[in-house]
Amino acid sequence: MTISVLQFPGSNCDQDAFQLFASGLGLPTRFVWHKDTTLGETDLVVVPGGFAYGDYLRCGAIARFSPVMGAVREYAEKGGLVLGICNGFQILCEAGLLPGALIRNSSLEYRCMTCDLVVQDAGPVFNTRTLGKRIRLPIGHGEGNYRIDEAGKHRLEANRQIILRYLDNPNGSLDGIAGVRNEEGNVFGMMPHPDRAFERFHPSADGLAVARAVLSVRFPGMVRKSA
Amino acid sequence: MKRAALPPNPDPVLNQPITPELVRKHGLLPEEADQIRLHLGGDPTLTELGIFSVMWSEHCSYKNTRPLLKGFPTEKRGATEHFGRVLVKAGEENAGIIDVGDGWAIAFKIESHNHPSAIEPFEGAATGVGGIIRDIFTMGARPVLLTNSLRFGELDSPLTKRLLRGVVAGIAHYGNCVGVPTVAGDVYFDRSYEGNPLVNALCLGTLRHDQIRRGKATGLGNPVYYVGAATGRDGLGGASFASKELSAESSSDRPAVQKGDPFMEKLLIEACLEMMAVPGLVVGIQDMGAAGLTCSTCETASRGGSGIEIELDRVPQREPGMNSYEIMLSESQERMLVIVARGREREIEEVFAKWDLHASHVGAVTDTGRMVVRHHGTVVADIPASALTDNAPVYQREARRPAYLDATSAWTPEGGGLADLDPAGARAALPRLLSHPTIASKKWVYRQYDHMVRHGTVVVPGSDAGVVRLRLGSSEKFIAISNDCNGRYCYLNPRRGAMIAMVECLRNLVCSGATPLAMTDNLNFGNPYKPEIFYQLRECVAGLAEACRFFDVPVVGGNVSLYNESPEGAIDPTPTVSVVGFIESESHVTRQFARDPGARVILLGGAPAELGGSQFLGLVHGLKTGEAPAVDLAAEKRLQDLLLGQIRAGRVRSAHDLSEGGLLVCASEMLFGPGTLGAALDLCGLDAPRLDALLFGESQGRVLVTVLPGDADAVAGAARAAGVPADAIGAITREDTLSVRTARGPLEWSLSELRNGWESSIEDAMKRPGIG
Numbered sequence: 001m002t003i004s005v006l007q008f009p010g011s012n013c014d015q016d017a018f019q020l021f022a023s024g025l026g027l028p029t030r031f032v033w034h035k036d037t038t039l040g041e042t043d044l045v046v047v048p049g050g051f052a053y054g055d056y057l058r059c060g061a062i063a064r065f066s067p068v069m070g071a072v073r074e075y076a077e078k079g080g081l082v083l084g085i086c087n088g089f090q091i092l093c094e095a096g097l098l099p100g101a102l103i104r105n106s107s108l109e110y111r112c113m114t115c116d117l118v119v120q121d122a123g124p125v126f127n128t129r130t131l132g133k134r135i136r137l138p139i140g141h142g143e144g145n146y147r148i149d150e151a152g153k154h155r156l157e158a159n160r161q162i163i164l165r166y167l168d169n170p171n172g173s174l175d176g177i178a179g180v181r182n183e184e185g186n187v188f189g190m191m192p193h194p195d196r197a198f199e200r201f202h203p204s205a206d207g208l209a210v211a212r213a214v215l216s217v218r219f220p221g222m223v224r225k226s227a
Numbered sequence: 228m229k230r231a232a233l234p235p236n237p238d239p240v241l242n243q244p245i246t247p248e249l250v251r252k253h254g255l256l257p258e259e260a261d262q263i264r265l266h267l268g269g270d271p272t273l274t275e276l277g278i279f280s281v282m283w284s285e286h287c288s289y290k291n292t293r294p295l296l297k298g299f300p301t302e303k304r305g306a307t308e309h310f311g312r313v314l315v316k317a318g319e320e321n322a323g324i325i326d327v328g329d330g331w332a333i334a335f336k337i338e339s340h341n342h343p344s345a346i347e348p349f350e351g352a353a354t355g356v357g358g359i360i361r362d363i364f365t366m367g368a369r370p371v372l373l374t375n376s377l378r379f380g381e382l383d384s385p386l387t388k389r390l391l392r393g394v395v396a397g398i399a400h401y402g403n404c405v406g407v408p409t410v411a412g413d414v415y416f417d418r419s420y421e422g423n424p425l426v427n428a429l430c431l432g433t434l435r436h437d438q439i440r441r442g443k444a445t446g447l448g449n450p451v452y453y454v455g456a457a458t459g460r461d462g463l464g465g466a467s468f469a470s471k472e473l474s475a476e477s478s479s480d481r482p483a484v485q486k487g488d489p490f491m492e493k494l495l496i497e498a499c500l501e502m503m504a505v506p507g508l509v510v511g512i513q514d515m516g517a518a519g520l521t522c523s524t525c526e527t528a529s530r531g532g533s534g535i536e537i538e539l540d541r542v543p544q545r546e547p548g549m550n551s552y553e554i555m556l557s558e559s560q561e562r563m564l565v566i567v568a569r570g571r572e573r574e575i576e577e578v579f580a581k582w583d584l585h586a587s588h589v590g591a592v593t594d595t596g597r598m599v600v601r602h603h604g605t606v607v608a609d610i611p612a613s614a615l616t617d618n619a620p621v622y623q624r625e626a627r628r629p630a631y632l633d634a635t636s637a638w639t640p641e642g643g644g645l646a647d648l649d650p651a652g653a654r655a656a657l658p659r660l661l662s663h664p665t666i667a668s669k670k671w672v673y674r675q676y677d678h679m680v681r682h683g684t685v686v687v688p689g690s691d692a693g694v695v696r697l698r699l700g701s702s703e704k705f706i707a708i709s710n711d712c713n714g715r716y717c718y719l720n721p722r723r724g725a726m727i728a729m730v731e732c733l734r735n736l737v738c739s740g741a742t743p744l745a746m747t748d749n750l751n752f753g754n755p756y757k758p759e760i761f762y763q764l765r766e767c768v769a770g771l772a773e774a775c776r777f778f779d780v781p782v783v784g785g786n787v788s789l790y791n792e793s794p795e796g797a798i799d800p801t802p803t804v805s806v807v808g809f810i811e812s813e814s815h816v817t818r819q820f821a822r823d824p825g826a827r828v829i830l831l832g833g834a835p836a837e838l839g840g841s842q843f844l845g846l847v848h849g850l851k852t853g854e855a856p857a858v859d860l861a862a863e864k865r866l867q868d869l870l871l872g873q874i875r876a877g878r879v880r881s882a883h884d885l886s887e888g889g890l891l892v893c894a895s896e897m898l899f900g901p902g903t904l905g906a907a908l909d910l911c912g913l914d915a916p917r918l919d920a921l922l923f924g925e926s927q928g929r930v931l932v933t934v935l936p937g938d939a940d941a942v943a944g945a946a947r948a949a950g951v952p953a954d955a956i957g958a959i960t961r962e963d964t965l966s967v968r969t970a971r972g973p974l975e976w977s978l979s980e981l982r983n984g985w986e987s988s989i990e991d992a993m994k995r996p997g998i999g
Binding site (some may be wrong): 109 | 301399404405406416489491492493494582583673674675676677678680681682685696704813816908995
């Protein structure tokens with residue numbers, strides 16, 4: 001199995017995501033540069049957190065046009081697994097690979113804190129058996145306020161596309177939505193950071209469980225091995 | 228030696244004769260202009276005058292403080308071959324470097340951006356963070372953490388609210404984007420900083436010994452590169468601006484405040500570290516901070532004992548028509564000067580092309596000892612590099628003990644007719660103290676900073692010190708970092724106040740389980756030309772130096788910020804101290820929060836008995852007076868050694884030092900952790916002439932620890948053996964109360980009453996109407 005972590009100019013959680021998979025789960029992990037036009041053999045593409053291209057425009061608005069995103073789109077359309085964390089979630093929304101948009105936190109301020117999250121029943125593609133009902137993950141963002149129109153929200157609910165909700169909404173997200181998947185169930189995005197919840201001294205080890213929840217339907221062996 | 232006049236500058240505006248008025252406008256004294264003529268052998272051009280004015284400003288030259296700073300210890304006596312050697316000393320380079328073993332080292336330094344933040348808080352604070360990060364990666368180190376130390380006026384004024392909001396947002400904007408966690412800090416609110424806030428930012432980086440890079444231009448003919456952002460007209464003359472008092476006209480200095488681009492900085496970090504990792508490619512490197520291109524060229528030439536020639540036409544420019552004066556004095560951010568090994572130009576250009584950044588070949592290293600600047604084919608400046616650096620003027624200023632000290636140091640509660648507290652007064656005082664912004668939770672501040680990026684933060688902001696796990700090659704190390712300085716003590720007794728800043732910082736580290744290693748300081752003072760201010764400066768430096776020597780904690784770098792005055796007067800002297808400590812094992816990491824019901828609460832160091840300079844005196848009685856608390860370095864060391872020993876023995880469940888607000892504030896803060904625990908304390912056994920001083924006095928060298936009941940005797944025994952007073956004063960409970968028995972009667976508070984005010988005070992003050 002190979003995990004690929006994208007690197008945009010301005011990515012700053014690329015090392016964190018790398019370590020979540022490499023040292024946290026012990027999986028072969030590599031970086032893919034934003035100027036690359038192909039992904040090579042890979043089993044999961046991780047779009048990490050940070051400020052891709054500075055995010056001086058809308059978050060992710062420039063990153064979606066970078067060369068590597070063409071390859072990611074192609075990969076996702078063929079059913080490849082993609083996980084966007086924080087800025088990665090914003091980029092996937094901008095690229096149209098996930099529904100909805102992320103706007104400025106309702107406080108108009110950046111928030112760095114640890115949040116309690118309620119795990120949603122998102123169907124078999126997001127294996128919640130490994131997760132339990134409640135998890136704790138850190139957040140760190142200024143634009144994590146999830147928005148979608150009424151019709152879109154109904155579709156999310158009808159298709160069980162919401163994967164995580166905040167217990168105490170830190171950013172004004174619609175219905176406390178913290179993470180979603182696409183309809184097909186191969187593209188995931190979340191504002192909270194599983195890549196800040198896997199070391200002994202982190203607020204929890206739930207980041208590992210989140211990573212397994214994404215991977216375990218395709219790779220059931222890894223749950224048994226490390227759970 | 229007389230020199231031939233330089234040819235006319237291509238921009239006629241720059242061909243004005245150098246009048247006394249122009250000299251004065253550049254912040255230079257008439258005798259300094261004479262010295263410039265001696266160095267040059269004739270009149271300077273206007274470009275040259277500008278260059279001298281920034282290089283001879285206090286910010287760059289330390290002309291008023293250099294003799295004082297020589298008193299700091301710069302070596303660690305207890306260093307071994309494997310740990311603690313100072314590899315790059317304070318003042319040698321952009322930041323000091325100290326060995327942390329296994330071939331690894333850390334570089335760290337604190338720097339101020341006070342004046343820019345007073346004028347334009349967001350950009351001022353943001354570029355302060357950017358500047359200190361560049362000081363660290365220019366040494367070859369990967370920046371891994373940030374801290375900051377902030378001072379504002381009282382939070383009841385609209386100006387202070389605007390400044391606080393802007394400064395915090397600016398730090399967050401820059402630090403969060405660049406991806407370096409802000410893991411610790413301190414914030415004080417006091418009238419003396421009204422209109423002149425202090426913004427001191429620290430960065431720490433890690434590197435292998437063989438990665439250390441220097442700001443030296445060596446090797447005749449080696450190409451000089453300019454990398455990073457283009458040069459604009461922003462920040463013109465910022466270094467001389469930072470060396471003036473703030474006045475009502477200061478806002479017209481706005482162009483002297485730079486604008487930061489953290490995205491550019493992030494690219495620059497990655498590109499520079501990548502370039503420096505290529506063996507032998509980089510000969511020298513220096514960031515363009517204060518005085519930009521001027522400072523980086525003459526300092527690298529001076530350190531290298533060489534010379535440097537640059538051609539301004541090759542400098543990337545953001546706007547057309549800039550003249551040589553503007554280009555040389557611009558303080559545009561996110562720029563670096565790199566000296567590359569000759570013949571390897573392509574390699575550096577390839578690295579920067581990968582990151583889509585400018586890398587312009589702007590000049591070459593010479594052997595003339597001179598800094599020569601050309602523009603449009605004409606020499607516009609030709610100056611001996613050493614005249615700008617090593618041979619800058621140095622002054623021994625006059626010092627005079629301020630008259631107010633006679634009155635304040637003679638003050639006593641009895642002499643001042645201060646009635647002691649009765650139980651009702653004590654009951655009312657604690658919630659008031661806890662909700663004063665200086666003592667209250669700083670969550671409103673640190674939740675805006677990304678303090679977890681790089682996934683190494685072990686103890687997040689809100690405890691005595693930030694703790695970070697460093698990955699150094701295949702090994703992990705844990706470090707703690709804390710900033711401290713109570714300006715009120717320094718106002719009342721500069722020497723003692725500075726020592727307190729140091730010992731309190733050390734105590735914070737020890738409470739976190741760390742052994743202090745090295746220090747960086749930021750000396751924030753008023754105008755040194757005033758003898759009373761210079762006295763404060765001299766005494767504070769002496770106090771810091773004494774404490775550093777006593778504890779064998781060398782100074783590895785720092786910054787001086789003078790002229791911190793507003794029309795209301797000078798700030799309280801504020802020698803901010805930041806110390807880095809090492810934690811031997813992850814299991815020694817200790818937090819301030821009580822964890823176990825039934826745990827015993829032990830007061831180490833004896834009963835507090837002094838009121839001078841306390842927050843209590845200020846808040847309840849409206850007084851900033853008295854003698855600063857006593858400092859006994861030997862007793863402090865005994866306390867800290869004992870505490871560290873008990874932490875390592877696994878007996879300390881939590882530890883918190885007594886500081887602003889004293890014993891009951893300390894006890895309350897121990898209960899404000901993630902759980903809901905209370906405490907029942909009995910202070911009747913303590914020898915306490917005054918109740919107010921016992922509960923709220925700020926005597927130094929005190930720590931509260933909680934220990935499991937089975938370990939209490941062992942801790943008491945160890946304290947006895949070490950000669951440290953240890954009083955068992957109560958226990959942690961499951962009740963939602965803090966109850967305290969005193970000789971004058973019982974006191975009780977519900978924890979929610981205490982906690983609500985403490986937690987929400989700053990947030991309430993900063994609420995924006997209509998925003999949830």
